[in-house]
Amino acid sequence: MARRFEIGAAAESGGRRGKLHLPHGAVQTPVFMPVGAAATVKAVPQETLEQIGANGAGAELILANTYHLTLRPGHELIRRMGGLHRFMSWSRPLLTDSGGFQVFSLAKLRKVTEEGVEFRSHLDGSLHFFSPEHSMEVQIALGADVMMAFDECVETPATWQRTRDSMSLTHAWAMRSKEYFEAHKHEVPWAGQRVGESASQQVSDDSEYDRAKFEGKTQALFGIVQGGMYPDLRRESAERLVEMEFDGYAIGGLAVGEPPEVTREMIARTLEILPRDRPRYVMGVGYPDQIAEYARMGVDMMDCVLPTRAARHGLLFRAPEPGERQPVEDAIGEEESGFDRPGERWTGESVDSPSAIRMNIKRVEYAEDQRPIDPACACPVCRRYTRAYMRHLFLAREPLGATLNSIHNLAFYLDIMERVRRELAEI
């Protein structure tokens, strides 16, 4: 394996503390990855992302969407700009998804064959084709530290037979992804770049080029376990992918509307099969309760649009006071949460002893509340601004509201993972 993944002893629950060494830096695991779909974590400047979180360490790994970037500005443009790190001025590790999930949830008129998927852009209706080979080509052009095999995401609910057929296609595509990757992985655009240099330095300072920094380094490729809500298929999928030997393994196709017990069960069954020495990544989760729980079960990586998307809808997380329960009237539906894209829904949360209370900042009770969003939070937003002001910004639809809400929610998520990491380190 090209990647080095140091892990500590597992807790009784299965959770483990780790450090994933990637070309653009090391990542402490378990890690939560903010989503920067279009080469930007919505409404949050990169310099802020580098600083949030309890210890000021910032986000160590963020995710970008292959589908979005292919359509706009285009992966060839990003390749010519030196890759995604340089394009968006983010010198820390990045992960790109395969585009599969968005093709199945966003694109119009998609047509799946064994060869790949033909689809129309949700932006302008233009016709595109994604195959495992093309997804790899795009992801190599983007140059994220971690890239994902191209997979099919089955609709939910789906029959066992339909799920199995889809899973088999995913396996064939995983194999083709790996073959293409192995043949082309040295084409990554940062061959010859220095770590952390900015575009303008690059332009002005070509003579001091130091190819050694990335010498011999390539991206990591993760396989994606599918199998829907069928434990036997999950097992089969995990076994099949492990035979192919990937640098890490993701569990895909979850958090798509199923009850949270089923999500947890599928994760648990799959973790049993996946090798302990590779990073294990659950895609697209979750609530604060859930990310902590899955990390304790042994999941090393997670990503979710929830903290930023909820933020833009005025939904903020804070630590509960002792014994506090989530007010039931604040339970929110999909519509209000802004989870309007198929497959990006979230379900299930603990009401009785939550890790987080969800605040709907537009509620009148916050109109004159001089406290910060979360008195226990040390993020730049909670250190400076009151609930009263945050409510005003949201009601006045001021762009600063989305920015401050997003910063706080992301800091809250990063803090949760930091606490779980400390917990696991103490074992």
Next chain:
Amino acid sequence: MARRFEIGAAAESGGRRGKLHLPHGAVQTPVFMPVGAAATVKAVPQETLEQIGANGAGAELILANTYHLTLRPGHELIRRMGGLHRFMSWSRPLLTDSGGFQVFSLAKLRKVTEEGVEFRSHLDGSLHFFSPEHSMEVQIALGADVMMAFDECVETPATWQRTRDSMSLTHAWAMRSKEYFEAHKHEVPWAGQRVGESASQQVSDDSEYDRAKFEGKTQALFGIVQGGMYPDLRRESAERLVEMEFDGYAIGGLAVGEPPEVTREMIARTLEILPRDRPRYVMGVGYPDQIAEYARMGVDMMDCVLPTRAARHGLLFRAPEPGERQPVEDAIGEEESGFDRPGERWTGESVDSPSAIRMNIKRVEYAEDQRPIDPACACPVCRRYTRAYMRHLFLAREPLGATLNSIHNLAFYLDIMERVRRELAEI
């Protein structure tokens, strides 16, 4: 006079370097004030505003709109929160306008009598009434360091007689503003607050109260010169206001569609009358060329939505290269500039030897441009991001685009004023 305004010797052009001492700090003049209409400079966090500008000094004085804040969240709420500084967590000087301009340009169905103006909110059609006394009451509740007398803004073009009648009403209102202010100025909410304390410190730390910081300090009240485009009326208005003795004098009713030569002429004629020992403020201007020119003529303070509003429309300013002219095809109309509110239009600019080149970031020529917006700019945006990335953010309608564009344009404006101040200091 309650306010201390130190000024240096005037240049031949009339410009002068100054320092305006206000309750929340000293302001270097000539100064450009970013507009924070609804208690937020759109899309820019306060912590960023404190840091931009060539020497990292940040914005020393920002403007908030009385009309907007009265409607939402309401001045009584802000008073209960301890005033606008504490509400928005901005411990530096603030200025509020009188509400007059917005009432005349935004509100619906306004009805002007000698007593005041009845109008309907542009937000929800609710009925409101503004008189000089009410404007003062609101501005004292907000507690900005500088507040403005309530004035009528005459429509443009207007006849000499109509302009004179309106001006006379403004003078009567100025007198009533001053009388109300003198009787109520000690009601400002920050009596008893410490400088720079945050809301949460305030809550947790009441015992250490230090009333001495603002002891005996009150807001400053500026009068507003009107008189349309008639030099004799401008002269009369300035003389009349000077007799009333204000802490400073604004020149209102300009940059409302008249040719730039007329704006300049009205400013020049009015400056001749205004006392040299008081700050002189031209409201609602202007282009980079113009703010530099007016400052050199002896204007001490200016404000304008242009840098932030243009930013949200993808229009960025940068320093010209030697001999560079503004490309004519880039001249932009009102529609594109986003100056969609009556009276907030801007006109006139130098094409031959501009202080700034305007870039329309969506142009295809920037698609792969790895340079920063302005290679001569040291703002956090130009230090980190490329034109190619800024174009992508704008075209993808990403909120970070508006934020980064606004930060750069504001830094550009603050840098211009810093250069003019250095120029004037060297005389």
